[in-house]
Amino acid sequence: MALENLFSLVKERWKSPAGTVTTEPPVENEKPVDKPKPSPTFKCPRCMQVTPAEVYADNLKVCPACNYHGRMSAKERLNIFVDGGTFSEFDKDMRSLNPIDFPGYDEKMGALREKTGLVDAIITGTASIHSIPFVIGIMDSNFMMASMGSVVGEKITRAFEYAETHKLPLVMFTASGGARMQEGIISLMQMAKTSAAAARLSEAGGLFISVLTDPTTGGVEASFASLGDIIIAEPKVLIGFAGRRVIEGTIKQHLPEDFQSAEFQLEHGFVDMITERKALRRTIRHILRLHGFGGDKIA
């Protein structure tokens, strides 16, 4: 066989693996077939199991396969934790004045407000749980990693002060990457301010329950979040101040693998109890009643 013939045979085969040549002209303007959209799913970052998003949401954003507690928005958490229709929000429209004129900060905040429906990284207010009135604060990691700037610090402080004045217990759900760098020193000052507010509530005999959710780190962990009369953590959450490399570089020592987990912190006395999300309402109601809120003390 001549070489050219062999080439043309190979080319023909390449075009049509089955060895046949389609002679029908291509159909023009054919509407694409509407393929059914796959239903949304959640892929667990820990065990990689894929779960229908609806099942994951119904399970309070906990992976049904490995009990991984996923992150929730402040509004989602509010919906599952307090009695329906009882939430009354404080300082709804408080917003930062960009105190150090950080470039692009206002634009970034504007975009996040639109995306999340939040004004800043925390919502605070009063609500009730099993008909027991209390003050609640919930941080939202979807908003600038729930970093603590002037608004977050002020809202937390006011929540402590309201609890003190009205003799209500305070439950604060924390989740934070730390300080709001866009507010510089103003951000760092919130650590002292919120800690002082927590101390005043404590001196007045109030009750502050700190619930650490994933992740609680930086200046929030190093201030009011660690000052709870009772510190509860969700399973396996990240709790810490600085990252591993920074600490190891500073103290020149190797740290245990899980040293920033809720379980490690429980073992070493920083966390009082680890409670699964589905048991939080019941557990906190029990603690409130033990402390004389919402009826007779439980013996």
Ligand SMILES: [Zn+2]
């Ligand atoms: Zn999982």
